[in-house]
Amino acid sequence: MLEGIVNDAKTNAILNLSRNAKTTIEDTRKLGNYSAHKITYTCKREYVREQIGEFRALFDELLHKAGIRV
Numbered sequence: 001m002l003e004g005i006v007n008d009a010k011t012n013a014i015l016n017l018s019r020n021a022k023t024t025i026e027d028t029r030k031l032g033n034y035s036a037h038k039i040t041y042t043c044k045r046e047y048v049r050e051q052i053g054e055f056r057a058l059f060d061e062l063l064h065k066a067g068i069r070v
Helices: 002-011 019-037 045-066
Strands: none
Touching: 002 019, 019 045
């Protein structure tokens, strides 16, 4: 289900995500998916810390496009 939402967001011409946002949204989905469904995988703080700049840029872009942040 989440994969379908992410794929739609990446290909949606109206949303028109930047190239970096498309990459980051997929990386974020994978990290969450591994944490939720792989018994032997535990997401650690340092894994998220490595991606924090990309996460911030993605969320800022999504908030801006949603009209929540200008």
